[in-house]
Amino acid sequence: MRFVSGTKLDERVIRCDLDPGYRDGRQYGRGRSGGQVRDEYRQEYDAGRGGWGHNRLREEEEKKRQEDAQQRERERHERREEVYQEAQGTADAHKAPVGADAEYYETEHAERAGHATDEMTRDSGATKRQRDDDPDEQAGETGERHLDAGDAKNPRIESS
Numbered sequence: 001m002r003f004v005s006g007t008k009l010d011e012r013v014i015r016c017d018l019d020p021g022y023r024d025g026r027q028y029g030r031g032r033s034g035g036q037v038r039d040e041y042r043q044e045y046d047a048g049r050g051g052w053g054h055n056r057l058r059e060e061e062e063k064k065r066q067e068d069a070q071q072r073e074r075e076r077h078e079r080r081e082e083v084y085q086e087a088q089g090t091a092d093a094h095k096a097p098v099g100a101d102a103e104y105y106e107t108e109h110a111e112r113a114g115h116a117t118d119e120m121t122r123d124s125g126a127t128k129r130q131r132d133d134d135p136d137e138q139a140g141e142t143g144e145r146h147l148d149a150g151d152a153k154n155p156r157i158e159s160s
Contacts, residue, residue, distance in 0.1 A: 005016035 004014055007014050
């Protein structure tokens with residue numbers, strides 16, 4: 001090394017420095033930091049170089065973490081499903097209990113119609129509301145037609 005260092009080849013100076021990390025079989029592919037540049041991309045197992053390449057080791061560790069996370073999620077999901085299966089017995093969790101839906105619709109229909117459930121037993125004529133201030137509705141019930149003064153001036157409306 002002493003003889004080669006500093007000599008010129010094609011007007012370029014050859015430099016040789018002592019590499020303290022040099023060992024047989026490890027002299028190729030060394031970078032600035034002195035580590036193995038191609039270690040990350042090795043596909044074969046080499047015990048002298050630390051086993052598998054770094055990328056492959058990272059990939060295997062990431063794959064193991066993902067599998068563990070999936071396993072934990074599956075277990076959590078199974079525990080949650082077991083809790084609900086025990087609570088529901090043989091009934092389906094997505095349906096209303098038998099008989100409750102009909103009662104709900106009956107009460108809902110009665111409330112929308114303006115009747116309470118206890119009023120359903122009474123006469124429907126006694127609970128019907130009529131407006132006293134609506135002359136058209138009253139005229140429609142008696143069969144008479146009520147004309148306003150404004151309607152008489154309109155030529156399109158026929159007077160009877």
